Amino acid sequence: MTGHGPAVIVMPEMPGISPEVARFARWVRDAGFSVYLPSLFGRDGAVASAAEAIDVFRKTCVSMEFQALSGRGDRPITRWLRALARQALAECGGPGVGAVGMCFTGNFALSMVLEPAVVAPVVAQPSLPLEAPEDIDMGQDEIAQVRARLERDDLKVLAYRFEGDVHCRAARFAAYRAALGERFDGRTLPDSAANPNPPPFFRDVVRVPHSVLTAHLIDAEGEPTCRARDEVIRFLRDRLHGESPFVPESII
Numbered sequence: 001m002t003g004h005g006p007a008v009i010v011m012p013e014m015p016g017i018s019p020e021v022a023r024f025a026r027w028v029r030d031a032g033f034s035v036y037l038p039s040l041f042g043r044d045g046a047v048a049s050a051a052e053a054i055d056v057f058r059k060t061c062v063s064m065e066f067q068a069l070s071g072r073g074d075r076p077i078t079r080w081l082r083a084l085a086r087q088a089l090a091e092c093g094g095p096g097v098g099a100v101g102m103c104f105t106g107n108f109a110l111s112m113v114l115e116p117a118v119v120a121p122v123v124a125q126p127s128l129p130l131e132a133p134e135d136i137d138m139g140q141d142e143i144a145q146v147r148a149r150l151e152r153d154d155l156k157v158l159a160y161r162f163e164g165d166v167h168c169r170a171a172r173f174a175a176y177r178a179a180l181g182e183r184f185d186g187r188t189l190p191d192s193a194a195n196p197n198p199p200p201f202f203r204d205v206v207r208v209p210h211s212v213l214t215a216h217l218i219d220a221e222g223e224p225t226c227r228a229r230d231e232v233i234r235f236l237r238d239r240l241h242g243e244s245p246f247v248p249e250s251i252i
Contacts, residue, residue, distance in 0.1 A: 001036050003029035006094030006240035008120075009036045009084060009112075013103035013211060014060075015053035015201055016042020020214035021102070024229070028100075031233045032241065034092045036084060040077065040105065053201035060104070061130075078108050082115035089117040096120065098236045103127045103211065106168070107137040110157060113146050120239035122232055123159040123176075124213050125168040134171035136179060143179050150183040157184050158235045160228055162209035162216070164191040187231075193224035 001007075002025075010025045012018070017039055029035045041060045042048060048056065085097045096119030101109030106126025112118045128137040136143060150157065157180060161168045173186040194209030194216040202215045209216050213232065217225040 001034055001088075001091070003032075003034045005032045005034055005092070006097070007036060007085075007088035007092040008033045008098035008100065008236055008240070009038070009081065009088060011038065011081070011099070011101045011105035011108055012040060012042070013105060013124075013214060014041070015048045015056040016040070016046065017044040018042075018199065018214065019045065019047060020199070020211070020217070024100075024213050024217075027229060028233065028236070031237065033098070033236065034088070036088050038081070038084065047199055048201055050200050050204040054205060057104075075108075075111075078111040081108055081112055082118075085112055085115045085117040094240055095242070096240065098122070098240055100124065100213075100232070101126065102213065103167070110136075110146060111138060111142065113149050113155070113157075114142070116149075119153065119155060120236050121155070121157050122235065123157055125161045125165060125210055126159075126172065127167045133166075133169040134175055136172070136175050147180050147183065150180065155183065155239075158232065159184065159186040160189065160212040161186070162189050162191055162194055162212065164208055165210050166208055167206065167210055187228070189224050189228060193218070195225070 008028050010028060012021045017037060025035045025037045042056045088097050097117045098120035099109040099112045099118050100122040101107060102124040104127055106123050107128055109121040109123050113121050129135050161173060176184045176186060189212060191209045195218050198215040212225055212228050217229060
């Protein structure tokens with residue numbers, strides 16, 4: 001954990017806690033939050049080669065904690081993350097905890113809504129289930145419970161993807177909207193907004209604009225990805241600090 005203030009759990013994307021994931025976590029920390037960045041897979045701090053990243057991906061998919069090939073939304077790792085949220089709230093205080101999931105961990109932030117401590121879920125380019133681009137990585141009962149929690153406590157889910165992302169297609173966001181209604185605020189960035197020179201795994205394996213808040217973010221004033229980052233921070237502040245009104249917006 002690093003920082004001071006209400007807790008935000010930042011879950012890494014494939015292939016792990018890269019320099020870009022750590023950079024995003026620092027941005028959140030510097031905005032006035034205590035950031036928990038759990039090491040879930042890969043080598044922390046590494047700029048993984050394409051081959052190493054593929055190996056991490058394969059091992060994680062078949063691990064008992066993730067069960068990424070089973071088609072089950074209720075994974076052991078999400079139960080552990082809910083417990084982490086309870087611990088983070090006890091340690092940091094505040095009205096609740098934020099949860100930011102990305103790519104492989106994207107939908108985990110939504111599953112964490114079943115923990116009452118979580119009040120600010122952010123879902124960035126959720127890539128599971130791998131073989132069903134039009135589905136949500138949750139069972140129908142779990143989805144119904146999530147929607148009931150969102151409505152009961154007046155919560156929203158903030159989500160991002162790139163327009164041409166084949167790993168998180170428009171059909172997936174449509175499924176979220178159908179399941180969660182107005183509680184889902186999905187935002188789509190144009191492919192032209194993506195960093196054209198991402199790290200090797202994203203250049204050679206992912207091959208399309210994908211990681212809105214990390215590898216494909218262009219850290220320059222006026223860039224759509226920077227605006228997305230700032231929107232995420234405002235969303236977290238609104239829910240966890242009671243600052244900055246959050247204005248929904250569907251297309252950037």
